Amino acid sequence: MAVSKTLNVDLGERSYPVVIGRDLLGGAYELAAHVAGSTCFVVSNETVAPLYLDALTESLGAKTVKSVILPDGEAHKTLTTLSQVLDALVSARASRDTTLIALGGGVVGDIAGFAASCYMRGVDFIQAPTTLLAQVDSSVGGKTGVNHAEGKNLIGAFYQPQCVLIDTATLDTLPDRELSAGLAEVIKYGAIADADFLDWLDTHMEQLLDRDSEALAHAISRSCELKAQVVAEDEREAGRRAILNFGHTFGHAIERCQGYGDWLHGEAVAAGMLMAAELSGLPAADVTRLRELIRRARLPVEPPAIDADAMLGAMGLDKKAVGRQLRFVLLDAPGEARLSADYDEDRLAQILGAGA
Amino acid sequence: MAVSKTLNVDLGERSYPVVIGRDLLGGAYELAAHVAGSTCFVVSNETVAPLYLDALTESLGAKTVKSVILPDGEAHKTLTTLSQVLDALVSARASRDTTLIALGGGVVGDIAGFAASCYMRGVDFIQAPTTLLAQVDSSVGGKTGVNHAEGKNLIGAFYQPQCVLIDTATLDTLPDRELSAGLAEVIKYGAIADADFLDWLDTHMEQLLDRDSEALAHAISRSCELKAQVVAEDEREAGRRAILNFGHTFGHAIERCQGYGDWLHGEAVAAGMLMAAELSGLPAADVTRLRELIRRARLPVEPPAIDADAMLGAMGLDKKAVGRQLRFVLLDAPGEARLSADYDEDRLAQILGAGA
Numbered sequence: 001m002a003v004s005k006t007l008n009v010d011l012g013e014r015s016y017p018v019v020i021g022r023d024l025l026g027g028a029y030e031l032a033a034h035v036a037g038s039t040c041f042v043v044s045n046e047t048v049a050p051l052y053l054d055a056l057t058e059s060l061g062a063k064t065v066k067s068v069i070l071p072d073g074e075a076h077k078t079l080t081t082l083s084q085v086l087d088a089l090v091s092a093r094a095s096r097d098t099t100l101i102a103l104g105g106g107v108v109g110d111i112a113g114f115a116a117s118c119y120m121r122g123v124d125f126i127q128a129p130t131t132l133l134a135q136v137d138s139s140v141g142g143k144t145g146v147n148h149a150e151g152k153n154l155i156g157a158f159y160q161p162q163c164v165l166i167d168t169a170t171l172d173t174l175p176d177r178e179l180s181a182g183l184a185e186v187i188k189y190g191a192i193a194d195a196d197f198l199d200w201l202d203t204h205m206e207q208l209l210d211r212d213s214e215a216l217a218h219a220i221s222r223s224c225e226l227k228a229q230v231v232a233e234d235e236r237e238a239g240r241r242a243i244l245n246f247g248h249t250f251g252h253a254i255e256r257c258q259g260y261g262d263w264l265h266g267e268a269v270a271a272g273m274l275m276a277a278e279l280s281g282l283p284a285a286d287v288t289r290l291r292e293l294i295r296r297a298r299l300p301v302e303p304p305a306i307d308a309d310a311m312l313g314a315m316g317l318d319k320k321a322v323g324r325q326l327r328f329v330l331l332d333a334p335g336e337a338r339l340s341a342d343y344d345e346d347r348l349a350q351i352l353g354a355g356a
Numbered sequence: 357m358a359v360s361k362t363l364n365v366d367l368g369e370r371s372y373p374v375v376i377g378r379d380l381l382g383g384a385y386e387l388a389a390h391v392a393g394s395t396c397f398v399v400s401n402e403t404v405a406p407l408y409l410d411a412l413t414e415s416l417g418a419k420t421v422k423s424v425i426l427p428d429g430e431a432h433k434t435l436t437t438l439s440q441v442l443d444a445l446v447s448a449r450a451s452r453d454t455t456l457i458a459l460g461g462g463v464v465g466d467i468a469g470f471a472a473s474c475y476m477r478g479v480d481f482i483q484a485p486t487t488l489l490a491q492v493d494s495s496v497g498g499k500t501g502v503n504h505a506e507g508k509n510l511i512g513a514f515y516q517p518q519c520v521l522i523d524t525a526t527l528d529t530l531p532d533r534e535l536s537a538g539l540a541e542v543i544k545y546g547a548i549a550d551a552d553f554l555d556w557l558d559t560h561m562e563q564l565l566d567r568d569s570e571a572l573a574h575a576i577s578r579s580c581e582l583k584a585q586v587v588a589e590d591e592r593e594a595g596r597r598a599i600l601n602f603g604h605t606f607g608h609a610i611e612r613c614q615g616y617g618d619w620l621h622g623e624a625v626a627a628g629m630l631m632a633a634e635l636s637g638l639p640a641a642d643v644t645r646l647r648e649l650i651r652r653a654r655l656p657v658e659p660p661a662i663d664a665d666a667m668l669g670a671m672g673l674d675k676k677a678v679g680r681q682l683r684f685v686l687l688d689a690p691g692e693a694r695l696s697a698d699y700d701e702d703r704l705a706q707i708l709g710a711g712a
Binding site for chain 1: 504513
């Protein structure tokens, strides 16, 4: 008997449950209960589908299940791939009553969610994230989309799923490096919103790296709770939600300067969080503690060697920038974040120079 | 001094005004008041831009105005064109504070609105429709999108504008055939929701065809009011809103069988409305009256010669079809419509056979 925990993301009429537990795929959890019509269309990729598509199909009982399998990797998170998914939906004669299901990591979830938002102007959508990053990040909040050659996630929609099913057993097959990249976002939630959770991470980092089921379930559950709280306050990212981008303005700039693909997103965010923590002017002990936690999660604590001007240029097109004035998510203390344009410009230059 | 009338489309926090009048472009109406940021990005086409882009720019006062000019025609209402608009936005370094403005007919409005919905997951949007069809149809209701090779409007979003500015003077340059096509939708509003408006159209059809400003302003205003009422009741097209598709299941099938482009959308809808009226089992006098009104608007009263099976097949992929069961918008009486699967199948076969 699988044990699961259910969180509710409270968004009024667009509220939905996030179900977390081990071995939920394969029939232990009746996912079909969240499917209004008789047909499902699964979007997955060539890495994940061979591992979990059969188990997902079992969870759907008597529903008709069709699927499209995408190539793996962020390079395919494009309008071209979206167009292929839409073509596949049309070929399968998917109707307004079809439920799209994303089975995979963040790339699959973002493309499938965007496809669900725009196929016939919106069909039902379920997320079954199989990476730690997707489980704690892209599965909560309704952000969907694809990259543009000039910037990440420049094209997309806010679109909420009917349900998110997180089976922690899918992490058994996740490469170490991707597990660590997911932990970067877990650490982020502690840093911006919950100092106690940072303490818990300090004492449980070894279990998490050892993929202890209970520790993972707690880390995922608390991360989703914290994200859900922030998102519920600000669904359309008008203000408060921006704190979720802690480390991301620097992180995205690192990714852009590297042309995406060298570092994982979580790795760039890890280094970016430390840059943002330094820009925040936190006491040295707090920065050191965050650095040690990130290091223990086997994540980079320094940015790669990138010219300061290139970083600034890359941040200029960052979509969180308002006009030409750069704003950053800064920490007042561990667990307390704010979006601010009020920072020491010299310190910023110094931090950017550190990578060059 | 230009005289304008303002309707409010009541959608809670997504409510917006529709401003209708003659000579509003060019500075008489301060459109800049609806632009939150400092920059606007106009999407227009090669036919409309030379006529009205300068006047629109004047309406925007001190705002920075950039633009992209699309080729004219429904053939360009594709994901490829959407991608080009998004590229142009990125090249112009459009930010989250940029307001997109659609200047043109329904194709421009649908593409620009979809682009606004997905660029950076949503930026502000203003409609300045320049065809009668766009003024009474696509400018109210928030439907945006593009066509797929397998069906019209299969890809898109529900996305509401900040404001719709309807300058009836833009109709001075509209080809006669497109004026008539717009009148098809005007007649539709009377047929589904307002028998008195049908009477008014009966007595004012000549003025409308002569492009009398006052008559046009009333026809547009009443059409928008009627559509706004229906949309406000059912923003996401769960039920009631479907009556706006009166004549469209047949009309779309005509367009699909012709490969789009032979008949105008309004022409196909005109013939489709009469087919739907006949399927409704209305008294012959009511059908005859609707036929005469459509004929006087210089619109087709018979479908083109199309094989009945081809029409049925075309309706099978119509996205209003639920599963394999076809539903139609039928009239209980002039001005009273309902969505129904309860009709005489023999009569349907007879009506479809009439065109073959």
